[in-house]
Amino acid sequence: MMRSLSLQFRKVTPVLLISWLLAILSLMLAIFTSINKDIPLDVFTKDPNAQFDASFYIGFFSNLGIMIWSAAFTICFYGAWRMDGKQNPRAQQFLILSGMITMLMTLDDLFQLHELVFPHYLNISENMVYLTYLNIYLIYFIRFRNQLLNSDFIVLFIAFFLLGLSTIIDILPLPIEKDTFLEDAIKLLGAVTWLIYYIRTADELLEKR
Secondary structure (H helix, E strand, O other): OOOOHHHHHHHHHHHHHHHHHHHHHHHHHHHHHHHHHOOOOHHHHOOHHHHOOOOOOOOHHHHHHHHHHHHHHHHHHHHHHHOOOOOOHHHHHHHHHHHHHHHHHHHHHHHOHHHHHHHHHOOOOHHHHHHHHHHHHHHHHHHOHHHHHOOOHHHHHHHHHHHHHHHHHHHOOOOOOOOHHHHHHHHHHHHHHHHHHHHHHHHHHHHHO
């Protein structure tokens, strides 16, 4: 049976309006920045590869990593939205905070927050950013230790190990010529493992709801 148009409009209109509002606000921010900083507007909208006339495969694994991070936080937020907050508020909070932390990691990877934005534009040292991230993770582990211990936490541990190893390779001077391939390859494996953990965890929590 075909769903009526009026029912469709009632259900999708609020979602569309909120989504469009967020998109319009981001476009207005780009216009405001373009006018005040005298930056061509297409700098904000044009694909970087097209902007610099680069090959399509430039940054392939970096883009793939962003897609993986984005999938992970989307799963967390969707799982939280599907859960009954009254019946199991702790599990819902766990997924929401997991999604927020994953989104932070996505934005950091996408806009190079810890290595470019914070140090060069906000005058916050890279070490201070790392320390802040570490404190966020510690608070997360302490607050949701029961949820973590009742999940496949070994997968999350492996993800953190790989991501931490990638960070160490980036920070510490190594007795070999600096090459970002090893660092980025390990980070990609960490992101994939992170995604696997939250797919499994969100699925298990939704089954128990």
